[in-house]
Amino acid sequence: MKKIGLTGGIASGKSTISKILRRLGAAIIDADLEAKATLKPETKCWELLVKEFGRGILKPDNTIDRKKLGNIVFGKPEKLKKLNEIVHPFVKERIKNKMAEIETKGKHKAIVLDAPLLIETGFHNLVDEVWVVDVDRETQVQRVMKRDSLSREQAIARINSQLPREERIKYATAIIDNMGTRKNTREQIIHLWKTKVEREIN
């Protein structure tokens, strides 16, 4: 079963594209969701985070206040590095288990790993293909601000916490231009699916 890493910076359009790929027959693993699951109260990862960042990151019900933690780490490379070192090994374990499960079931045509930090985390070593969703910086800033209700400054802090566009593209086995209409993007995905997934199955 072909494994595709789908990456791109924040708000580049990965979730939108994952939905299209799901309809075409792919199983989707969403790294953001897996990361959220590792943060659940009383898990090993949760314990390590509380130890590192203090109980101030907790809500009264002991769940991690994601907004607070985000404000602590984005824009501060040392703190972000600490967070990544704690969370990513747990996320990787979950992803590997999910991949194995999907392969065993054998119901899908491909596995798509939707991961904003595919390259930064080294998760690209878990997949056969790297599809990069590409948007220019201003489009990205505008989409982050709108979707996440963030200020321009907050949006830029997040974008700058990730690999620069030109670096990410170096790893691509396919580039998806998501600066145009949704229809245009869908056509690119269908073409990639036909040439890179179905051609191999048939």
Ligand SMILES: CC(C)(COP(=O)(O)OP(=O)(O)OC[C@H]1O[C@@H](n2cnc3c(N)ncnc32)[C@H](O)[C@@H]1O)[C@@H](O)C(=O)NCCC(=O)NCCS
């Ligand atoms: C810092 C946290 C609590 C902020 O939570 P919040 O709900 O505001 O954001 P959310 O998780 O929905 O992420 C939104 C986007 O931010 C970007 N982002 C998230 N984590 C990181 C990171 N460590 N470095 C750079 N960008 C990141 C991604 O593009 C992501 O799609 C959260 O992002 C987190 O736990 N991050 C660490 C886990 C991680 O690296 N996840 C990315 C997938 S491996």
Ligand SMILES: Nc1ncnc2c1ncn2[C@@H]1O[C@H](COP(=O)(O)OP(=O)(O)OP(=O)(O)O)[C@@H](O)[C@H]1O
């Ligand atoms: N071609 C497009 N034209 C206009 N808006 C788009 C297009 N593609 C996606 N969007 C919008 O841009 C925003 C970001 O898209 P999406 O949530 O799919 O990105 P993402 O890469 O999954 O983001 P993240 O990893 O940060 O969660 C959404 O509000 C989405 O509706």
